[in-house]
Amino acid sequence: MLRSYIRMLLFSLALLVGVQVPGFMLDYEQRVDAHRLESEQSLGGFRRTADQYFEGSLERLLAHYQASEDPVFRSDADSLGILMRRNALFNEEWQALQGPWYEKAWRILVRPNPELRDETLAQYRYQVVLTPAAIAWGVGLGLALAVIMETLALWLSILLYPRRPARRIS
Template identity: 60%
Template sequence: MLRSYLRLILFTFGLLAGIQVPGFIEDYAQRVDAHRAEAEQGLSGFRETAQRFFKGDLVALVAHYRASTDPVMRSDADSIAHLVARAELMQREWQAMQGTWYRRAWHVLALADPGLRQETLAGYGYQVLLKPEAIAWGLSCGLLLAWLVESVVLLIGAAAGVGRSRKVQQRHRL
């Protein structure tokens, strides 16, 4: 009986943890989108200048600033280069978050920008989503966790000889 309750507790814990996955992925995607919009807004004036004088090439604009004899312009070149790099990063992250559910999950788990992932985690509020995707994640994680823990416990018990009947133990002694 205790074993059944432990299974239920493990399943419930896995279910609740699994339900968080789609919510976290969605929060990450929203954060990326917000940062992308902010980066584009910060570059808008420079994009207009690059369009007018360098056929839209921001790299050429940065090179022009770096080649200037004015120290202020050279200093601004680093700032613009940083803005360009940030906008490109946000665009790549946004593109990655437009894929299928499993690509999005893998991206957030393994390939996401560490700073953005940490920022999302710091601002994440636990939630119970009742969307089919969240329910599927919850059930899958609950079953997987319960199965893994029970399998490990049974393997350890089998290796230690726990759970064998006396007849089986006597047969193996002979």
């Protein structure tokens, strides 16, 4: 009986964790997009200058700033380089999240941007939103954990209590 309660408890906990997955994924995606749009806006003035003097090439504008004798331009080159790297980083992350749900989930689980992941975790509000995706994640995670725990318990019982061949009575 205790084993049944433990099994139900584990399933319930996995279900509650599972229904959080779609909400966390959505928050992470929105954070990536917000940072991406902000970085695009930050580069706006530099893009206009690059369009006017360097045929739209930010790299050539950066090289021009870096080659300048003026310390103000060299300082701006450092700032522009940082903005360009952050913009590329956010664009790459945003592109990676444009695939199907399982690719998004894998990306967020295995290779998230640490800064964005930490921001999302810090601001995330746990809630139970019963959308079809949340229900599917919850039930799927609950079943997966239940099967894993049952399999581990079975293996453990086989290791601890091996069956002995029955004796023949003659």
